[in-house]
Amino acid sequence: MSEDGGDEFSEPALHGRPVPWMQELRPPSRRNFVLGTAAAGLVAAGAGVATGWLTSSGHGSPAAAFAPKIPPQLSAAVIAEQDMLVTVESALHGAKGATKQALRAIRDDHREHLKALQSALQADAFPAAPSASSAPTGAPSGSASSPSTPSTATVDEVRSAEQRAAKAAAARALSVSGRDAGLLASIAASEACHAAWLP
């Protein structure tokens, strides 16, 4: 993706002809990401105000009334991407040459996946979603202490982790719909490519 904050995706086309089926799901631009963050904040603030009103006036269950419908698969996918980032980062420490280049490119993909997933969560108005400012994608922290993460991963371990991640993302994609399904399906394909690309 471009770093200039503009639209990262050119007009989809099949050898010169516009193709509508390529248009309907794209990862968000930085502008949309920021707008999404702001929108999620507004939703959270609005829910908080309304919750306070309901609590004080004794109406029903405020938590249930305002709980956003977030697919748990998306939250799981965010954690999985954070895990992959930790694994790839740890493998980068001991890598050299072409392997290091490959691992860097793979790490960049996982950062993009994480950004897109966070944005999808925010689009679903998940108030607790990590925002761009609170959880920079280059510095994952959520599962850094996971006991399954080796302190220094080998390339074989990264490959195995990518294979597992691809299968898990494909399974998650099957149990959600719409944009989220398309995003998870694409991430699954990307992770299968990572596993195949590693030397």
Next chain:
Amino acid sequence: MSLIDAWQAALAAEQQAAFGYTILGAQLPSGRQKLARQAQSEHEGIRNSTAEAIAAHGSTPQAPAGDYPALYPLAKKSPRMLAAQLEDDCAAAWRYLFVAASTDSTDSTAAADKTTTALRKVAQARLTASALRALQWRKDLPPQRAFQPFPGIER
């Protein structure tokens, strides 16, 4: 776009890929011709099974175009890039079908759910297969970054 439209679009992409590989062969270095023949064979098989599945669903599979003139200039300029683009187009079409099948609400019976779940598994597998084939073609091309973060989405 309806489920059947998305399915026809996936068929169209496979028809184009099967055709595209026939004009690529002569342009490729000998070391890559085996890969092209294998990819062509895979796309022909997918094209045929997709047409059969659409027919079994009760629709008429669309006929392929007689020719694909937009492919020739790139085949001559960079056959490997064309091969990668053919795969990208297939990946995009299968991903779209995956999404369309996930949101199709025209028939909510258990049998229909089973059909769309099966179709989504097929679409996911074909999206991944195209992304992996694109990887094989793109690895020889600059800027030496063979894979994309979002296969089927990014162009």
